Amino acid sequence: MTETTALSWPLIQQAQARIAGRVSLTPVLTSTTLDELSGARLYFKCETFQKAGAFKARGAVNAVFALSDAEARRGVATHSSGNHAAALARAAALRGIPAYIVMPDNSPQAKRAAVERYGGRITYCAPTLAAREAAAAELVASTGAAFIHPYDNLMVMAGQGTAAAEFLGQVPQLEAIVCPVGGGGLLSGTAVAAKSLRPGIRVLGAEPAGADDAARSFETGRLQPAPVPHTIADGLRGALAERTFAEIRAHVDGITRVSEESILESMRALWEVLKIIVEPSGAVPYAAVRRGHAGLAGQHVGVVLTGANLDLDRLPWQAA
Amino acid sequence: MTETTALSWPLIQQAQARIAGRVSLTPVLTSTTLDELSGARLYFKCETFQKAGAFKARGAVNAVFALSDAEARRGVATHSSGNHAAALARAAALRGIPAYIVMPDNSPQAKRAAVERYGGRITYCAPTLAAREAAAAELVASTGAAFIHPYDNLMVMAGQGTAAAEFLGQVPQLEAIVCPVGGGGLLSGTAVAAKSLRPGIRVLGAEPAGADDAARSFETGRLQPAPVPHTIADGLRGALAERTFAEIRAHVDGITRVSEESILESMRALWEVLKIIVEPSGAVPYAAVRRGHAGLAGQHVGVVLTGANLDLDRLPWQAA
Numbered sequence: 001m002t003e004t005t006a007l008s009w010p011l012i013q014q015a016q017a018r019i020a021g022r023v024s025l026t027p028v029l030t031s032t033t034l035d036e037l038s039g040a041r042l043y044f045k046c047e048t049f050q051k052a053g054a055f056k057a058r059g060a061v062n063a064v065f066a067l068s069d070a071e072a073r074r075g076v077a078t079h080s081s082g083n084h085a086a087a088l089a090r091a092a093a094l095r096g097i098p099a100y101i102v103m104p105d106n107s108p109q110a111k112r113a114a115v116e117r118y119g120g121r122i123t124y125c126a127p128t129l130a131a132r133e134a135a136a137a138e139l140v141a142s143t144g145a146a147f148i149h150p151y152d153n154l155m156v157m158a159g160q161g162t163a164a165a166e167f168l169g170q171v172p173q174l175e176a177i178v179c180p181v182g183g184g185g186l187l188s189g190t191a192v193a194a195k196s197l198r199p200g201i202r203v204l205g206a207e208p209a210g211a212d213d214a215a216r217s218f219e220t221g222r223l224q225p226a227p228v229p230h231t232i233a234d235g236l237r238g239a240l241a242e243r244t245f246a247e248i249r250a251h252v253d254g255i256t257r258v259s260e261e262s263i264l265e266s267m268r269a270l271w272e273v274l275k276i277i278v279e280p281s282g283a284v285p286y287a288a289v290r291r292g293h294a295g296l297a298g299q300h301v302g303v304v305l306t307g308a309n310l311d312l313d314r315l316p317w318q319a320a
Numbered sequence: 321m322t323e324t325t326a327l328s329w330p331l332i333q334q335a336q337a338r339i340a341g342r343v344s345l346t347p348v349l350t351s352t353t354l355d356e357l358s359g360a361r362l363y364f365k366c367e368t369f370q371k372a373g374a375f376k377a378r379g380a381v382n383a384v385f386a387l388s389d390a391e392a393r394r395g396v397a398t399h400s401s402g403n404h405a406a407a408l409a410r411a412a413a414l415r416g417i418p419a420y421i422v423m424p425d426n427s428p429q430a431k432r433a434a435v436e437r438y439g440g441r442i443t444y445c446a447p448t449l450a451a452r453e454a455a456a457a458e459l460v461a462s463t464g465a466a467f468i469h470p471y472d473n474l475m476v477m478a479g480q481g482t483a484a485a486e487f488l489g490q491v492p493q494l495e496a497i498v499c500p501v502g503g504g505g506l507l508s509g510t511a512v513a514a515k516s517l518r519p520g521i522r523v524l525g526a527e528p529a530g531a532d533d534a535a536r537s538f539e540t541g542r543l544q545p546a547p548v549p550h551t552i553a554d555g556l557r558g559a560l561a562e563r564t565f566a567e568i569r570a571h572v573d574g575i576t577r578v579s580e581e582s583i584l585e586s587m588r589a590l591w592e593v594l595k596i597i598v599e600p601s602g603a604v605p606y607a608a609v610r611r612g613h614a615g616l617a618g619q620h621v622g623v624v625l626t627g628a629n630l631d632l633d634r635l636p637w638q639a640a
Contacts, residue, residue, distance in 0.1 A: 048595050053595060275373060276596050277596065
């Protein structure tokens with residue numbers, strides 16, 4: 001796979017063609033109740049209904065099907081807190097190749113089960129980025145698999161960008177899009193896709209205050225180190241890479257921090273009002289706008305609900 | 321309001337016109353995972369996303385807007401375990417008239433809150449049909465409100481029938497439709513609508529074994545008394561009326577009993593796989609087909625997911 005240095009709209013268009021028929025076109029929901037609370041017109045892009053339960057299916061399918069037959073032959077490998085893991089296992093199964101997955105040993109049971117369901121071969125590691133990277137490197141060395149990073153990968157970023165492109169096709173009047181930021185793959189793809197299609201649109205990231213390396217990097221203009229994250233939003237514990245940070249610096253209009261309490265309240269509100277399952281990470285962008293947001297009042301605002309994989313035996317508001 | 325004795329397709333068509341713009345057109349979801357388990361092609365009609373969280377919005381809006389101004393002036397009244405209560409309160413608010421609601425004192429908190437949100441005036445009573453009817457009669461006598469029974473009402477039955485008509489418009493290839501049966505309003509409306517549009521289609525009811533008056537009545541051909549129901553499916557504790565039983569005898573092909581365990585497992589499977597909130601009553605029709613059903617193998621089967629209102633603080637599988 002040849003990678004250019006920057007993400008571009010043509011790469012996202014190629015991704016659209018590559019993933020067509022291999023992922024779902026997800027619906028957009030609205031709620032007058034939630035509109036009134038926010039003071040904006042909210043449109044919820046339900047990637048919660050995406051294949052394997054999260055937008056990650058887009059980037060994984062694009063990356064796996066962009067490989068040449070020679071590259072794909074020995075399979076693919078990654079490390080992931082969960083949703084990319086399941087998405088890559090699914091994409092590999094679609095292509096008929098093995099998937100080797102490194103997961104932190106504190107990953108939600110629902111996310112482990114999903115990887116197993118798609119035939120992924122799991123190796124567990126300590127819940128640190130260093131441990132994940134070391135275990136993945138070892139796997140790649142022993143299997144010869146192609147490494148598909150969960151976000152520091154141009155094909156993955158391009159695939160994630162297809163969600164925003166699809167969203168703008170469904171709701172052309174969007175004036176802003178808010179999506180969560182962990183490693184920055186989705187936010188990068190969203191920003192490039194949205195600004196290519198609608199140069200005047202605002203693209204905002206939303207990040208747990210307890211894992212705010214992206215906000216700090218964005219504010220200082222330099223990639224900041226990520227301390228151990230403290231957030232229930234398990235999908236957003238990753239840290240920006242140079243590649244995603246470059247796109248975010250160039251194209252994103254702001255990053256909002258949200259508290260743990262706000263994430264929980266937002267998640268519950270989405271369950272109660274929209275009647276859909278959303279995991280904590282997926283509720284983060286709604287948390288950023290639910291009680292109004294400077295500059296978004298009265299606007300048509302797209303909120304990307306990124307995933308719906310969590311353990312139903314104990315819900316976060318019950319653990320509190 | 322003049323009532324003829326039997327439900328008919330023209331009454332359902334009138335209901336379609338009357339409720340247009342006042343209720344939602346709800347989406348249909350599918351899942352290859354659930355298809356494989358059932359051996360059929362399942363289509364899930366998500367009335368869980370209906371206004372006020374249940375199909376009951378259809379019948380309530382139809383009944384309230386079918387009233388003359390003189391009839392409507394003093395408001396409407398009903399007794400309901402929950403979803404009809406909220407739906408009637410909402411419909412009355414749309415028309416700008418008061419709604420007097422009798423609810424059993426064991427109704428889920430989420431259903432009480434919904435009635436209050438729409439401005440309904442609640443009177444609580446003991447959780448028996450006799451207590452409900454007595455309290456409602458008293459309310460009607462003191463207020464002069466029009467009584468809108470939750471299912472023993474032709475306009476309500478006609479409104480509920482619009483769900484099946486809409487479903488067949490979305491999935492013309494349906495060969496069978498399965499819906500839950502409590503008092504029989506939805507099943508009556510579904511049967512008349514579906515058989516009018518597709519004479520050869522099969523219409524099946526699904527009922528908790530612990531509240532199986534409909535199955536017993538259907539099997540014996542005579543309306544059977546309903547003992548105290550024992551089921552977690554709080555929306556299905558009502559008993560058939562003569563009026564709904566007549567439609568069910570005439571048009572329904574069978575009624576399947578499902579166990580409490582199967583209701584819980586089905587509800588959880590719908591949450592985990594479809595990623596939507598479904599209340600116990602709403603999971604009952606899926607429980608009837610999830611592991612295969614004689615006569616439905618390989619067929620295109622519509623499953624009506626009726627509602628999504630329940631207390632999120634303690635989920636049924638946690639109480640078990």
